[in-house]
Amino acid sequence: MSVLTDEIGRFVRAAGPEPDETLREMDAYAEEQGFPHVGPEVGGFLRLLARMTDAERIFEFGSGYGYSAYWFAGALPVDGEIVLTEVDEDELEMARGYMAEGGYDDIARYELGDAMETVGRYDGPFDVVLIDHQKHRYRDALEVVKPKIPVGGAIVADNAIRAGIIQFEKLLEIAEGGEPEDVNEHTRGVADYLEAVRADSDFETVVLPLGEGIAVSYRIG
Template sequence: MAHLADDVLRFVRATGPRPDELLEEMDAYAEENGFPHVGPEVGGFLQLTARLSGARSIFEFGSGYGYSAYWFAEALPENGEIVLTEVDEGELEMAREYLARGGYDELASYELGDALDTIERYDGPFDAVLIDHQKERYVEALEAVRGKLAPGAVVIADNAMSAEDVVVFEDLLAHVEGQSVEMNEGTRGIADYLDAVRSDPAFETQVLPLGEGIAVSRFEGKADNTEALGSRR
């Protein structure tokens, strides 16, 4: 479900960063296979966010076949790092191939398995985080990474407004406007995440209607560990 009018969406895409040939190939794969990727308007925003924040270390909760990671990687310095997590081995291998073809393989760490298990093996601090896995586990992801964020880090949660049949926009809208409404598991997960991050004084949050909605939060607190980037225990 797009949240921008067709002409506005076309304008955003036309004025944003131009995808290279590999990203266009990845877009085509998503279109042909019905794969729910973030799309070029969100991808361009991820890249810009990483540049504006001077990100050196990025963690993704859910990476699919590497589309968002590819956008992020373009903004990383030579000594940067992005940690991709994915439970599907085939998709993670696709991500490895795409990033290698784009020249970003040296920047990437590929972690097969549950992202919430993976994050426990990393100390951070992370400058940018993307949450894009099971919607009912978004709050868990936020809690798991909160103490590993660098001051000024940006946390971006995808599907903050909708996700096909998983997140129902009308129910989410009613919730954030203070109404009591029955929600499915995915919508409840997003509602709980928005409640958690918006009520936490360490975060400043704004939801943007790009793609299926992204919640963008800047971390104002201090990391529990400010040692080497992406270092493992």
């Protein structure tokens, strides 16, 4: 569920970049199947971020059926590269089909399996990294990928505010310095990630209320 009201969400979509036919098809699939994709509000921002960072290489921790990758790919040069990772083989095959439909198959790399293992097989740099896998592993992803992100690159972490498994009230309490009880591992994972990246002087971080909340960290040092 988006953190935006229905009206504001409609406005952001209407005022944002126009999805192509493939993205509309992907949005329809998400709605029909109840698939938790980032949505066009976040997708448009991801593509803009890739343009603003002059991204040539992108890595995703968790790609699902390729929705965020498709948005990213629209900003990459013809010799760019985006690495999609997914543990579900059927979803990765769907991603392959959609990326090919959009003409992005040549710049996409499809990796079936654990993203934490996959990233170790790739040298940097990655200009943009999306973290959107298991929430309790967000901080681990940050630690393993940081050496591959150059100054001027960025990390985006999805579900920084909300998801069906996130206890927002407890997340808010932690962010404000509290110590709530009975925090589940997903909420704790997001809180730990935010604490780590905000405390890292090499990054400047803001949380944007788009989709289910995204934490955007720009590497400054």
